[in-house]
Amino acid sequence: MxxxxxxxxxxxxxxxxxxxxxxxxxxxxxxxxxxxxxxxxxxxxxxxxxxxxxxxxxxxxxxxxxxxxxxxxxxxxxxxxxxxxxxxxxxxxxxxxxxxxxxAEPAASIPALHRKIAGERLGREDFRAIVRDIAEHRYSKIELTAFVVATNQGELDREEVHFLTEAMAESGRRLDWRERPVVDKHCIGGIPGNRTSMLVVPIVAAHGMLCPKTSSRAITSPSGTADTMEVLAQVELPEAALADIVREHRGCLAWGGTAGLSPADDVLISVERPLSIDSPGQMVASILSKKIAAGSTHLVLDIPVGPTAKVRSMTEALRLRKLFEFVAARIHLTLDVVITDGRQPVGNGIGPVLEARDVMRVLENHPLAPIDLRQKALRLAGRVLEFDPDVRGGDGFSIARDILDSERALAKMNALIQAQGARAFDPDHLNLGRLSFEVEAAADGVVTGIDNLQIARIARLAGAPKVAGAGVDLFRKLGDAVLRGEPLYRVYADYPADLEFARQACGQSSGYAVGGEDEVPHVFVEF
Amino acid sequence: MxxxxxxxxxxxxxxxxxxxxxxxxxxxxxxxxxxxxxxxxxxxxxxxxxxxxxxxxxxxxxxxxxxxxxxxxxxxxxxxxxxxxxxxxxxxxxxxxxxxxxxAEPAASIPALHRKIAGERLGREDFRAIVRDIAEHRYSKIELTAFVVATNQGELDREEVHFLTEAMAESGRRLDWRERPVVDKHCIGGIPGNRTSMLVVPIVAAHGMLCPKTSSRAITSPSGTADTMEVLAQVELPEAALADIVREHRGCLAWGGTAGLSPADDVLISVERPLSIDSPGQMVASILSKKIAAGSTHLVLDIPVGPTAKVRSMTEALRLRKLFEFVAARIHLTLDVVITDGRQPVGNGIGPVLEARDVMRVLENHPLAPIDLRQKALRLAGRVLEFDPDVRGGDGFSIARDILDSERALAKMNALIQAQGARAFDPDHLNLGRLSFEVEAAADGVVTGIDNLQIARIARLAGAPKVAGAGVDLFRKLGDAVLRGEPLYRVYADYPADLEFARQACGQSSGYAVGGEDEVPHVFVEF
Missing domain, CATH: 2.40.40.20 (Barwin-like endoglucanases)
Incomplete structure (x- = not known):
């Protein structure tokens, strides 16, 4: 040499x-x-x-x-x-x-990519080769984008989605907890404040089921579960430590980013995020491949439906549910899909600190605890509990409620926080952004709409999740009466420029519609 | 502030x-x-x-x-x-x-891009907005790729190709030569050594027609017309100087890169090249938008057909021809499509210096001038000459031949070289790569196939076009008899590593097939 x-x-x-x-x-x-x-x-x-x-x-x-x-x-x-x-x-x-x-040798799967671009149907081995090359960083950004666009929107049939999911799950490590069921709960996203995992995990783990929950950080939202949990505890833990916590406490609430699970997914997200592409096939493959790789055997999946949710009609929700069910059956994952009310944010706070406040209030049975967050978490936790062969069908909700009301869920959450490494969090002195302003109702009436996308956008412009104390605190929800000049919500920020961006966005659209009582949209899902 | x-x-x-x-x-x-x-x-x-x-x-x-x-x-x-x-x-x-x-404000056309990704048909204003954003560099590499993939292969109907072409032509400057016809000749590419422009321009300009030819450098090929011309003369000229040359000599052979014509095309190429995507719609829009922007009124278009050409069957060639004709008619460009023999490289040399040698030999009526290059150039020049109202239909070829044989084309070429700025070029002492090797026939027989792609690849690995003297010099063409051990071609390189890469590629495949006389593929185009 x-x-x-x-x-x-x-x-x-x-x-x-x-x-x-x-x-x-x-x-x-x-x-x-x-x-x-x-x-x-x-x-x-x-x-x-x-x-x-x-x-x-x-x-x-x-x-x-x-x-x-x-x-x-x-x-x-x-x-x-x-x-x-x-x-x-x-x-x-x-x-x-x-x-x-x-x-570097060119990625061996490029001919298969070209066939997909040309509109052909690909087989199991094609997806395996493509996903392996993606996970090994053999694809350029340009080739990645080509794959994401060529497999977007109805370009994949359901067998192809199955092959893609399987290939993604195989592309990295796969955890084995040496028992079953290993339960999990996941939401397809898009609803600000929707921090049910931080309630479902303590409830389910308190019941004794194994629930090793890893979550993501915010990608385009004002906070991910990992961002909110990080207000209360460490979330980036060495794997051995995490396994010890799960064994001792039957659960955890950690960031899933370092575990090497479905690594191709992390690579694809780097393209899907800036393109805002999240087609059904890609969503199913992304979510289910991570679950299989994490060793889950049973999953409750939350699909919120609403005019500003990811899924906007019941027809669409049912089609998505069937795709999830088809693939889950083929990869031997027991799946229970729950379609939920996605018409507005869940809870009151949007942003890491505000959401942590809401979660702790629900666990503490605090009088200001947001009812909708509590109800939704109980419903989802109940469905997870019913994966326990010893729980009668239909009893899950009341068991979950007992665990929450008796503060056993709070005790479990505190045990998880201590085990992961508690961070300073004082519910009476929240570390909120030092700058703020309120947005007021322009007329008397009833709240007839809250735009998830606009509220999320305002919270992000205010600095969430990078600034944990930034975000939006909602004072009114759908159906609430409001008088002209009364505050609808308060925006928190740390930097003057952030505050200004958020204020401009509120000026363009507050995200709220106020009107007559009869204009409140129907919940088109039973809740 | x-x-x-x-x-x-x-x-x-x-x-x-x-x-x-x-x-x-x-x-x-x-x-x-x-x-x-x-x-x-x-x-x-x-x-x-x-x-x-x-x-x-x-x-x-x-x-x-x-x-x-x-x-x-x-x-x-x-x-x-x-x-x-x-x-x-x-x-x-x-x-x-x-x-x-x-x-930066997000590109205003992103919603239209998303509609195209979702498979919708776009209108004239959509294409205008997208192309404007692309030309202004408002699209990221990822968004560009998404556009290229979403408009690939049958994803654009012919009206959409028209709108895209028109939008691309409008996206930059547009030259006006204040006379007509302004003629041009273009090949869709893919055939190594195919340097007919360097013959057509002097012939046509010698006849007195206005032919302000700008060419590209190699993108994926071993040499573009601009690279080969640069062996003989300067090709990067200030615009005013170029306009003077065109006015005085009725033509030029320059690089088109700096003129700001169809700037969106240059941006798109940065994605199409690494993806090797060149769909019919994108090809038509790219070529015709540049011609319109350059002020051409009449175009002869060369579509080579062959097993290793871009277009592989007559059916495909006819479909492409009709798409070119449809769009050309709508943008008021007179178009004459010529389908040519694309079974093998044209001429003998592949790489800037070797190709310049072939071109000069044809112009000088040198005994070693490659017949096929001469014939093809005459045919194309003849078709361009027939755009002259004073030339009778069918007379173009013989007029072109007279201009070539009488060395009036050579005189015109020398005038262009002097006007653009001559570079040192001595046909008797070619500045070829200092390292070389020969590839020999493995058996007695007749050359039954020459792979355009493999020969181009070998020439590129040897260093062309970056090293002007690198490339491949072909000693045998289709139908030529050869004895075992006789050289088929010689490869030239300057760097040992380049030579080694090229040698390895020749080891994998020489690009030549030698067999029985009856195995030579038919020319399926009349030539």
Whole structure:
């Protein structure tokens, strides 16, 4: 092997040449990027092109990265190989370590991708090959987008959704809890404040069922369950510690990001998020593959329906339910789908601290606890409890209510918080954003509509979830009477610019409609 | 306006804050990238996210860029705004100039993009809005890819192709030569060595027709017309100089990249190239929009057909021809489509220097001039000449031949070379790659197939077009007899690693098939 300072290409040029690694502190948002100086002998000899995929090997590991060409020695010298932060961390070496770099073989599944783009139906092995390449970062952002668009909206039939789900579950690790049932509860998302998991898990675990819940952080919403739980406790725990907590307490409320479950899903999200694409097939594959990989055997799935929810009609909800059921049956996951009221946010607070307040109030049977959050959590927890063979069909709700009312759920939540590592949270002195304003009703009447999307947008502009104390606190819900000038909600922020953004958004649309009592939309689901 | 070192967000935070510009020497391949330090007050105050689109204003100009977050002051400090090289150049200011940066408004056409992704048919105004946003760099790579995939393969009907073409032609400048006809000749590509433009232009211009030909550089091929012409003359000329040349000589052979014609096309290519997507609709819109923008009134279009050409059957060629004709009629471009023999490369040399040699040999009536290149150029030139009202139908070919045989075409070519700026080119001492090897026939027989794609790949691996003297020189063509051990072609390279890559590719497949005389495929087009 030629020394890295050789000016002529080494004899094994075809298989890669060695350069000193250098960490380049640019956040490339999940894309591995390698930086080579334009005058670097390896760059010239290997026939690399800007944006080609390269393979970097060091320390017995191998990663793929997109090549960026650099003309500034302050970023990378011509005997160095720069790597973006994520990529650098994956190799587990120090600055200056020698690495080899060569052209990456093109992803083997690209012909299958092209067939899908051309509208063909793909088979099990095609999806396996594509998902493996995606999980191994062999796809560029452009190829990922092509896959997401080509498998969007009715482009996948239900067998294809099954193959995709299966391939995604297989693409990473798979946990085995060595008992069953292992229960879980999941919502397809889109409803601000909908923090039922933080109530369902303590109730179900208090009953003794195994419920190792991992949640995501907010992607486009003002808070994810992991963000809200983080107000109360640590959520990023080493895996061994998490397993100990689950064994001792029968549950946990942790962030699922580091477990390597369905890794292809994390890669796909990096494209789906900026495109706001969330087609039924992709949603089913994403959710169910994570559940299978996490070792769940039984799942209660919450599909909220409403004019500003992800699912806007009962017809659509039923179609989605059947797709979930079809795939779940094929991957041997017991599934109970619950269609719920998605006409408005759940609870009062939107944003990590405000939502944590609501959850703790429900657990503490506080007089200001939001009724709708309590009711929904009890209903979902009851359905999970009915997975217990010893619970009679129909008894779940009242068992859940007993566990909540007796404060056994509160005791379990406190035990989980202590086990995960409690954080300072004082319900009487909430750490809310230091700036705020209220939005008032423009007329007398009854609240006839609350726009989930606009309320979420306002809360995000105010700084949630990055600023935990930012968000929106709702004072009125659907059907509530309100007088002109009375506050509908209060917005909290920490930064003046955030407050200003949120205020402008409220000016465009408050997200509230106030009108006659007869204009309140019907709940078209029994609740 | 707050000074750029203010720690608190300025009062006009919502409309942007000022930072010192810094050029970041990373080649981002046509994507504008802005770099902000994570600790920068503006980054924190504006609620930016990684990969959000930002608007940068300085010097009375305004550009859009994708935001990358940086953690290293050596790349950008926390009171600086870094810009990738292209982006920096667009603002036309010096390092340290103050600029404001704010959230970019989302591209207004995104809802139309989503409708196309969902499979809807779009109208004229939709395409206009999308193409305008693309040309203004308002689309991210991800959104661009989504558009390319959603408009791929039969996803566009012919009216939509018309709207797309029209929108693309309108998206940039439009030249007006103040006479007609303004003629042009174009090939859809895919055939190595096919340098007919460098013969057609001198012939047609010698006849007196106006033929201001701009060409592209290679995208995925071993050489584009601009790359080959650059062996002989300057091809990157200031616009005024080019216009003078065209007026004086009735033609030119220049690179079309800087003229701002159909700028959306250049942006789309940055996604189509890595995806190898080139659907009929996109091809028609790309080619015809450039012609209209360049002021052409009459076009001869070459569609080569063959087993390894872009178009593989006569049926496909006819369908493509009709789509070109439909759109051309609607945008008032007179179009003559010529379907040609695409079974093998045209001429002998593949790569800039080797192709320039072939072209000059044809012009000089040299005994080693490749017959097929001469014949094809005459045929196409003849069709262009017949756009002249004074030329009788059917007479074009013989007029073209007279111009070529009398060396009037050579004289015109030499005039163009001198006018554009001659480069050192000595046909007797070609500046070929200093390394080479030959590939020999493995058996006695007749050449029954030459794979365009494999020959192009070998030439690229050998270094073409980056290394002008690299490439492949073919010694045998379809139907030629060959004995075992006789050379089929010679590969030229400058770098040992390039030579090795090319040799490995030849080992996998030489690109040649040798067999019985009866196995030579029929030309299924009259030629």
């Amino acid at each position: 030629a020394p890295p300072d050789s000016a002529t290409p080494p004899a094994d040029a075809g298989t890669g040449s060695r350069l000193a690694l250098r960490r380049v502190a640019i956040d490339t948002y999940r894309e591995n990027v390698a930086y080579l100086h334009r005058e670097c002998a390896v760059y010239r000899a290997e026939g690399f092109q800007a944006l080609s995929k390269v393979e970097v090997r060091a320390n017995g590991r191998r990663i793929l990265a997109t090549l960026n060409v650099v003309d500034d020695e302050a970023i990378v010298g011509n005997r160095e190989l720069g790597l973006s932060e994520d990529a650098f961390a994956q190799l587990g070496v120090a600055d200056g370590h020698l690495a080899s770099v060569s052209q | 707050a000074p750029p070192d203010s720690a608190t967000p300025p009062a006009d935070a919502g409309t942007g804050s000022r930072l010192a510009l810094r050029r970041v020497a990373i080649d981002t391949y046509r994507e504008n990238v802005a770099y902000l330090h994570r600790e920068c007050a503006v980054y924190r105050a504006e609620g930016f996210q990684a990969l959000s689109k930002v608007e940068v204003r300085a010097n009375g100009r305004r550009i859009l860029a994708t935001l990358n977050v940086v953690d290293d002051e050596a790349i950008v400090g926390n009171r600086e705004l870094g810009l990738s090289e292209d982006a920096f150049a667009q603002l036309g200011v010096a390092d340290g100039h103050l600029a404001s940066v704010s959230q």
